[in-house]
Amino acid sequence: MAAQKAVQTLSDLxxxxxxxxxxxxxxxxxxxxxxxxxxxxxEAVRRVRALRHGLxxxxxxxxxxxxILSENRVEWLLTDLACQCAGAISVPxxxxxxxxxxxxxxxxxxxxxxxxxxxxxxxxxxxxxxAVPSAKDIVAFEATELPDVMSFERLLEIGQNLVxxxxxxxxxxxxxxDADEPCSIIYTSGTTGKPKGVVLTHxxxxxxxxNIEDLFDIRSGDRCLSFLPLSHVLERMAGYYTMIHCxxxxxxxxxxDTVPRDIQDVQPHIIIxxxxxxxxxxxxxxxxxxxxxxxxxDLVFWARxxxxxxxRRRVSGRPIPAGLAFKHRLANALVxxxxxxxxxxxxxxxxxxxxxxxxxINEFFNxxxxxxxxxxxxxxxxxxLTCNSLANMRFGSVGLPIxxxxxxxxxxxxxxxxxPQVMPxxxxxxDATADMIDGEGWLATGDIGHLDEDGYLFITDRKKDLIVxxxxxxxxxxxxxxxxxxxxxxxxxxxxxxxxxYLSALVVPDFETVGEFxxxxxxxxxxxxxxxxxxxxxxxFQDLIEELNTELPGFSQIKKCSLLEKEFTQEAGELTPxxxxxxxxxxxxYRDVIDAMYPTEPGDAVD
Numbered sequence: 289m290a291a292q293k294a295v296q297t298l299s300d301l302x303x304x305x306x307x308x309x310x311x312x313x314x315x316x317x318x319x320x321x322x323x324x325x326x327x328x329x330x331e332a333v334r335r336v337r338a339l340r341h342g343l344x345x346x347x348x349x350x351x352x353x354x355x356i357l358s359e360n361r362v363e364w365l366l367t368d369l370a371c372q373c374a375g376a377i378s379v380p381x382x383x384x385x386x387x388x389x390x391x392x393x394x395x396x397x398x399x400x401x402x403x404x405x406x407x408x409x410x411x412x413x414x415x416x417x418x419a420v421p422s423a424k425d426i427v428a429f430e431a432t433e434l435p436d437v438m439s440f441e442r443l444l445e446i447g448q449n450l451v452x453x454x455x456x457x458x459x460x461x462x463x464x465x466d467a468d469e470p471c472s473i474i475y476t477s478g479t480t481g482k483p484k485g486v487v488l489t490h491x492x493x494x495x496x497x498x499n500i501e502d503l504f505d506i507r508s509g510d511r512c513l514s515f516l517p518l519s520h521v522l523e524r525m526a527g528y529y530t531m532i533h534c535x536x537x538x539x540x541x542x543x544x545d546t547v548p549r550d551i552q553d554v555q556p557h558i559i560i561x562x563x564x565x566x567x568x569x570x571x572x573x574x575x576x577x578x579x580x581x582x583x584x585x586d587l588v589f590w591a592r593x594x595x596x597x598x599x600r601r602r603v604s605g606r607p608i609p610a611g612l613a614f615k616h617r618l619a620n621a622l623v624x625x626x627x628x629x630x631x632x633x634x635x636x637x638x639x640x641x642x643x644x645x646x647x648x649i650n651e652f653f654n655x656x657x658x659x660x661x662x663x664x665x666x667x668x669x670x671x672x673l674t675c676n677s678l679a680n681m682r683f684g685s686v687g688l689p690i691x692x693x694x695x696x697x698x699x700x701x702x703x704x705x706x707x708p709q710v711m712p713x714x715x716x717x718x719d720a721t722a723d724m725i726d727g728e729g730w731l732a733t734g735d736i737g738h739l740d741e742d743g744y745l746f747i748t749d750r751k752k753d754l755i756v757x758x759x760x761x762x763x764x765x766x767x768x769x770x771x772x773x774x775x776x777x778x779x780x781x782x783x784x785x786x787x788x789x790y791l792s793a794l795v796v797p798d799f800e801t802v803g804e805f806x807x808x809x810x811x812x813x814x815x816x817x818x819x820x821x822x823x824x825x826x827x828x829f830q831d832l833i834e835e836l837n838t839e840l841p842g843f844s845q846i847k848k849c850s851l852l853e854k855e856f857t858q859e860a861g862e863l864t865p866x867x868x869x870x871x872x873x874x875x876x877x878y879r880d881v882i883d884a885m886y887p888t889e890p891g892d893a894v895d
Contacts, residue, residue: 410432635658788886799814802828
């Protein structure tokens with residue numbers, strides 16, 4: 289491992305890892321017939337070399353931008369690596385974005401070429417091409433009949449012919465680049481405005497890889513399943529660059545809805561995800577137990593209690609009494625092994641990032657033998673600033689600062705960070721960069737939090753998301769929404785109440801479980817619109833809120849809630865590509881619903 293730590297650039301990282309950890313299944317993707325196509329380390333090197341020369345044949349020069357509009361797949365990764373070898377700057381674009389959003393990104397970064405996964409994505413580029421005159425070439429990973437689109441295989445062939453004409457291809461693998469030169473521009477998800485391009489350097493990414501590898505039990509020969517979008521900085525750094533560096537084989541999930549099947553096929557040792565996956569798993573376990581009735585329900589809830597007790601003792605360093613250890617072994621045999629099997633049966637640890645993870649959910653999985661290491665960071669920090677590790681964990685926190693990273697709390701509670709992973713700035717936005725990073729290199733994260741006596745960081749909320757009630761109380765909505773997330777009847781929640789007398793909530797029910805509840809009460813119309821209007825369902829959620837309020841101080845209790853019949857979606861402009869709620873967009877769309885939860889006459893105000 290010591291030899292690997294000499295790497296300075298992403299191309300160094302790739303070529304060193306392919307030699308040090310040569311394996312027949314370095315990368316794998318599912319084929320149309322359902323089989324897995326594996327790419328060896330040697331074959332990956334050959335294709336990256338060919339692509340690098342293919343890019344040169346297109347006229348791509350060092351410093352040029354190359355956009356990648358694609359779902360996760362082997363070709364995405366090979367294209368990015370070829371860009372690094374060519375000295376180009378890769379610009380990942382979420383494949384779920386609509387043409388207008390894509391146009392904004394491409395106009396801003398002016399790519400000379402755009403790689404797309406399919407005809408569907410190529411059509412989006414065709415729709416905005418007049419607005420992006422810089423994009424001279426479109427290359428598609430899959431065959432398409434659209435005009436002026438080159439096939440990926442044809443570019444590989446051109447590049448390979450150029451490689452074959454070299455006396456010693458290995459001596460011409462990469463353009464010489466400095467570690468502080470940009471390697472990628474990643475656009476923010478735009479929760480509060482138009483996306484900004486975050487410029488990240490080779491040093492940003494490589495320092496993050498090297499500073500987290502020793503915190504986790506990552507072994508050469510391990511397998512991981514990639515399903516978070518590669519356009520997301522967490523998957524890019526942790527699920528891609530770190531896995532390559534450590535010799536882990538990367539398999540790409542076919543689609544998000546095939547992840548359960550793909551996990552069974554790949555049997556990964558490591559999973560990297562956002563909290564939503566763990567929330568869904570937890571809700572499914574409890575939902576199935578409730579539906580099964582006694583005694584299975586009682587068994588699962590007993591096992592959950594044992595898991596939490598063991599997890600709390602384990603993480604705090606307290607011994608586990610013999611009696612509790614016996615019960616834990618029994619719970620493992622009866623319940624936990626089945627949960628572990630759903631994740632392939634080989635998981636050693638999981639990673640959660642991008643949003644807060646419920647303590648209840650974390651404690652359960654930890655006690656069930658499925659360790660979740662929660663971390664924290666931003667696109668602007670490549671991304672990891674802090675993380676819990678297998679050796680150092682504290683529930684409710686996002687862990688300790690990683691090596692070479694400084695964290696401090698500003699006077700107003702904002703988290704400030706400094707380290708080699710901090711971006712040099714936003715693309716073409718010196719004003720926004722100056723607002724974010726001060727003259728001493730401290731980056732203002734926009735998050736509110738505190739450090740405990742041992743240096744663990746706790747996040748309370750986004751600075752801009754803080755709700756200030758009419759009574760002057762500052763309330764962080766995310767911890768309250770996080771409590772809703774653990775309930776099997778809830779899919780999504782947005783807490784509202786800025787400049788209002790009290791807090792209310794917009795709640796999207798889990799219509800499957802709520803439908804089962806309503807059917808049990810005699811309901812025959814189980815359409816979402818009918819369910820949210822059903823008095824029994826409304827009473828169910830009122831009881832949920834009353835139970836939740838017992839855990840909250842008076843000023844942050846929920847007074848009213850409205851049930852929505854449609855989930856928040858990216859297509860409707862309510863979610864970012866990373867599945868974060870756009871609060872302002874939701875507040876605009878449901879203004880009438882929100883207004884109806886508040887009194888219109890002064891005499892009706894609630895204290």
